[in-house]
Amino acid sequence: MRPRSRLRPSDALSVGTVGLRARRIRSTLSALGIAIAIAALVAVLGAAESSKKHLLDELGQQGNLLTVGTGQTFDGNPTPLPPTAQTMIARIPPVLSTTAVGNIDGATVRRTDRIPPENTNGINLMAAQVSLPSTLSTRILRGAFLGPLAERYPETVLGYSAARSLGIDKLTAQTQVFIAGRYFAVVGILDQVSVAPEIDTSALISFGIADQLFDLGDVPTRIYIRVDPDQVPAVAAVLGATASPESPPDVQVQRPSDVILARLQAKGAFVGLFLGLGAIALLVAGVGIANIMVISVLERRAEIGLRRALGARRRDVAAQFLLESALLAVIGGVVGIGLGCLATVAAARLAGNPVAIPLQAPLAGLIAALLVGALAGLYPATRASRLPPADALRTL
Amino acid sequence: MTPALELRNVSKTYPPPTTVTALCDVDFTVQRGETVAITGASGAGKSTLLSILGTLERPSGGTVRIAGTDTSTMSDTQLSGVRAWHIGFVFQQFFLLDHLSVLENVATGLVYRGVATSIRREHATQALERVGLAGRMRHRPAQLSGGEQQRVAIARALVGRPAVLLADEPTGNLDTANGHEIVNLLATLRETDEGTTVVLITHNNDVAAAMERKIQLQDGRIVHDSGATG
Numbered sequence: 001m002r003p004r005s006r007l008r009p010s011d012a013l014s015v016g017t018v019g020l021r022a023r024r025i026r027s028t029l030s031a032l033g034i035a036i037a038i039a040a041l042v043a044v045l046g047a048a049e050s051s052k053k054h055l056l057d058e059l060g061q062q063g064n065l066l067t068v069g070t071g072q073t074f075d076g077n078p079t080p081l082p083p084t085a086q087t088m089i090a091r092i093p094p095v096l097s098t099t100a101v102g103n104i105d106g107a108t109v110r111r112t113d114r115i116p117p118e119n120t121n122g123i124n125l126m127a128a129q130v131s132l133p134s135t136l137s138t139r140i141l142r143g144a145f146l147g148p149l150a151e152r153y154p155e156t157v158l159g160y161s162a163a164r165s166l167g168i169d170k171l172t173a174q175t176q177v178f179i180a181g182r183y184f185a186v187v188g189i190l191d192q193v194s195v196a197p198e199i200d201t202s203a204l205i206s207f208g209i210a211d212q213l214f215d216l217g218d219v220p221t222r223i224y225i226r227v228d229p230d231q232v233p234a235v236a237a238v239l240g241a242t243a244s245p246e247s248p249p250d251v252q253v254q255r256p257s258d259v260i261l262a263r264l265q266a267k268g269a270f271v272g273l274f275l276g277l278g279a280i281a282l283l284v285a286g287v288g289i290a291n292i293m294v295i296s297v298l299e300r301r302a303e304i305g306l307r308r309a310l311g312a313r314r315r316d317v318a319a320q321f322l323l324e325s326a327l328l329a330v331i332g333g334v335v336g337i338g339l340g341c342l343a344t345v346a347a348a349r350l351a352g353n354p355v356a357i358p359l360q361a362p363l364a365g366l367i368a369a370l371l372v373g374a375l376a377g378l379y380p381a382t383r384a385s386r387l388p389p390a391d392a393l394r395t396l
Numbered sequence: 397m398t399p400a401l402e403l404r405n406v407s408k409t410y411p412p413p414t415t416v417t418a419l420c421d422v423d424f425t426v427q428r429g430e431t432v433a434i435t436g437a438s439g440a441g442k443s444t445l446l447s448i449l450g451t452l453e454r455p456s457g458g459t460v461r462i463a464g465t466d467t468s469t470m471s472d473t474q475l476s477g478v479r480a481w482h483i484g485f486v487f488q489q490f491f492l493l494d495h496l497s498v499l500e501n502v503a504t505g506l507v508y509r510g511v512a513t514s515i516r517r518e519h520a521t522q523a524l525e526r527v528g529l530a531g532r533m534r535h536r537p538a539q540l541s542g543g544e545q546q547r548v549a550i551a552r553a554l555v556g557r558p559a560v561l562l563a564d565e566p567t568g569n570l571d572t573a574n575g576h577e578i579v580n581l582l583a584t585l586r587e588t589d590e591g592t593t594v595v596l597i598t599h600n601n602d603v604a605a606a607m608e609r610k611i612q613l614q615d616g617r618i619v620h621d622s623g624a625t626g
Contacts, residue, residue: 011507015507
């Protein structure tokens with residue numbers, strides 16, 4: 001029987017790492033390219049998932065919120081809500097709670113009377129009921145919400161963005177804002193309300209004071225309704241007729257959580273774009289590895305010739321370079337996954353989102369790295385294996 | 397007894413653009429345990445002849461038999477097997493792997509036989525002892541002198557106890573003293589290594605003198621064979 005060449009799998013692996021061990025800096029830099037690309041991919045997937053989880057959590061909390069607002073006539077004028085609207089809506093059995101706000105047009109909210117009236121900062125003035133924080137499930141960041149005293153005295157609570165625009169971060173007994181010609185004591189600041197961004201940019205006062213100073217009456221412009229989560233469509237279907245029995249089309253019924261759904265879809269589109277960019281980075285890194293491997297084959301002609309002289313078959317030489325390329329990419333991939341996970345955690349913490357790394361992200365990263373490494377090594381490996389041994393040994 | 401090497405009308409012409417005839421009707425037989433020096437001027441075809449003897453290159457015509465087996469019908473993979481089991485090579489440039497230790501370099505000579513690591517290391521240790529480098533096993537090639545590096549290369553060629561050892565200008569990169577040591581080592585292999593056949597290429601007459609038989613090449617043809625047996 002003719003003797004045969006044989007390379008044990010463990011030796012193939014060891015031979016495959018020869019180049020990596022001999023040229024450490026070059027290998028590290030090549031792997032770094034893959035690591036950065038994989039880290040970008042994992043981080044994009046992780047950050048998207050964290051953000052999605054946050055939005056889904058929000059959707060879960062806010063999905064059962066409905067609003068009824070004033071409609072518009074044909075000539076663009078608002079059609080006011082009937083004064084009985086809130087009471088009627090509150091009687092629908094699945095309705096858990098309601099709260100109403102009333103827009104006060106033409107009033108400016110400024111830090112002091114020295115600020116010109118045209119500098120409105122886009123802050124609206126609204127009358128609100130005490131039930132607003134509980135119905136909207138919002139947190140009070142500073143101070144307290146409007147209480148019974150606010151019905152008689154000029155007190156206000158600022159929305160999150162309004163407080164930032166006015167430069168108010170901390171509250172003291174002297175914190176005031178200038179609203180429509182008089183100073184109001186700021187008694188509280190609300191947290192962001194994702195489903196009601198109009199609250200974020202408003203200064204809220206009581207309906208009592210609004211009526212006293214601006215003749216608002218008790219007529220709201222928008223009613224927020226928290227309903228049984230299982231009955232949302234059913235309640236939405238009857239809201240128009242309940243709020244305005246005489247002319248249901250005069251009121252606008254909305255589900256604010258639709259905004260969250262739209263944001264989720266928009267995020268999906270961005271994730272696709274960033275994943276595309278990450279894939280391009282991976283491709284570039286792969287080309288880098290292929291380039292390094294081609295150079296390596298040229299530099300190591302003598303080693304290839306020696307191995308062929310020692311009995312290596314063509315496929316042993318091909319496997320050596322293919323394995324080297326794949327290992328380079330996998331090492332880069334593993335490091336990249338680690339970096340990507342760290343970046344995801346950091347991004348989620350900064351954005352205040354829960355950390356969520358989909359299991360598919362590291363797995364896909366590893367497979368992508370392996371694939372890129374194998375593809376990048378294919379041509380150099382073939383080239384190395386086809387090198388005639390005698391020619392390879394005549395290198396020097 | 398079957399000869400170790402048998403060449404019949406071997407010729408080698410390189411294809412265009414060079415179209416050089418490196419060997420022409422080369423015909424000789426090397427018996428087992430023989431030590432042969434192939435001499436000749438630069439360009440005489442020595443290196444091509446050694447490549448063909450070592451199955452690193454195929455002849456354009458004629459037949460090459462190694463231990464009685466015709467290699468012309470063998471596939472590339474089968475020729476790799478012949479090299480792994482029957483032939484040991486020693487090169488002028490040593491071709492040691494810098495990042496491996498001396499012991500690992502020698503053990504590499506058995507990697508393509510599928511031998512387990514522990515056994516490879518055991519054989520490599522013995523081979524290093526035979527070439528007098530037992531104390532240098534953990535060193536890196538760069539820490540050794542030229543003569544020592546060539547002895548490591550010889551140990552790598554001998555680690556699998558091949559039937560044939562082919563050496564291409566083994567003293568070419570060495571000073572006279574180290575060159576003598578290497579030649580003496582190769583010349584005594586037939587006594588110490590169960591009759592290893594040694595074929596070496598040299599243009600140095602002193603080196604050739606240490607071998608039993610001298611074959612002289614000129615323009616790809618044998619012009620003198622001190623031990624021609626037909």
